[in-house]
Amino acid sequence: MFQMLYNSVFFHIFVIVLLFQPFVHSDVTYIPPNKVVYDDSSTQFLSYNGYSPIQRNATFSGLNLLSSSAVVTIQIWLRHTYNQDVTIRLYSPDGANITLSDRRGGNFDNVFNGTLFTDSASTIVSEYPFQDNVVAPSVKPKEPFSNFRGRDPNGQWKIWLSDEGNLDDGYLDRVILTIQGKFFFIYLLFFFKHLINQKIN
Numbered sequence: 001m002f003q004m005l006y007n008s009v010f011f012h013i014f015v016i017v018l019l020f021q022p023f024v025h026s027d028v029t030y031i032p033p034n035k036v037v038y039d040d041s042s043t044q045f046l047s048y049n050g051y052s053p054i055q056r057n058a059t060f061s062g063l064n065l066l067s068s069s070a071v072v073t074i075q076i077w078l079r080h081t082y083n084q085d086v087t088i089r090l091y092s093p094d095g096a097n098i099t100l101s102d103r104r105g106g107n108f109d110n111v112f113n114g115t116l117f118t119d120s121a122s123t124i125v126s127e128y129p130f131q132d133n134v135v136a137p138s139v140k141p142k143e144p145f146s147n148f149r150g151r152d153p154n155g156q157w158k159i160w161l162s163d164e165g166n167l168d169d170g171y172l173d174r175v176i177l178t179i180q181g182k183f184f185f186i187y188l189l190f191f192f193k194h195l196i197n198q199k200i201n
Helices: 002-019 184-200
Strands: 023-025 028-031 035-040 044-046 054-060 071-080 086-091 097-102 112-117 155-163 170-180
Touching: 028 054, 035 054, 044 054, 054 170, 071 086, 071 155, 086 112, 097 112, 155 170
Parallel strands: none
Antiparallel strands: 023 028, 028 035, 035 170, 044 170, 054 155, 071 112, 071 170, 086 097, 086 155
16 A cells, blocks of 8 residues: 555656656747747848748747736847848737837847847837947837736747838847746646645545
C-alpha cells in the first residue's frame, strides 16, 4: 500500500515537473506557468513600392482570457533608412488593434533595430529622442498593450508594418511577441497538487 502511494505521489510530482518545462509548437514557445513567446527571425523586405504592408502571424491556443494583470510586449528588429515612413500595429485574433508607432523615428536610420515596445517603458514613442543609427532600447507604444486585457488570446495575432514613403526601404529581421498572464497550465498544476493532497491525506 505504501509502495503504491509512493509511486502515485512520485508520478504526480513528475507530471508537475513536466508542466514547468518549456515546450515549443511551431514558432511559439509555451513557458509554464504563465508565459507564451512567439519568435520569428525570418527576414522580410519592407518598401512602399509593392512590398507594403507586411505582417508576421503568431497563433496561440489553449489559453485563458487575458487577465487584468496580463502583460503583452513586442520586440522588433527593423532596419530602415527613414523610420518616419513606417507605421507598426498589433492585431489580436478578434480584430482589435493598437498602434505601436505611427511614423515615428524621424529621418534617422535603424532606430527600431531591437526596440522593445512595452507599457512599462519610461518614454512613449512619440516623445522619444531618437538619434541616427542609435537603437531605442525600449519605448511605450502609442496605444497601450493593456487594451488587450479581457480579450481571448487564442487564434492568430498579426504584427503589421506599413511603409508610407517611396524613397527609403527597410528589412524586418525579427519579431518577438510575448504574452504573460494566468494561463491554462497553472490550473493544471493546481489540479495535480490537489490529487497529491488527496493521496497523502
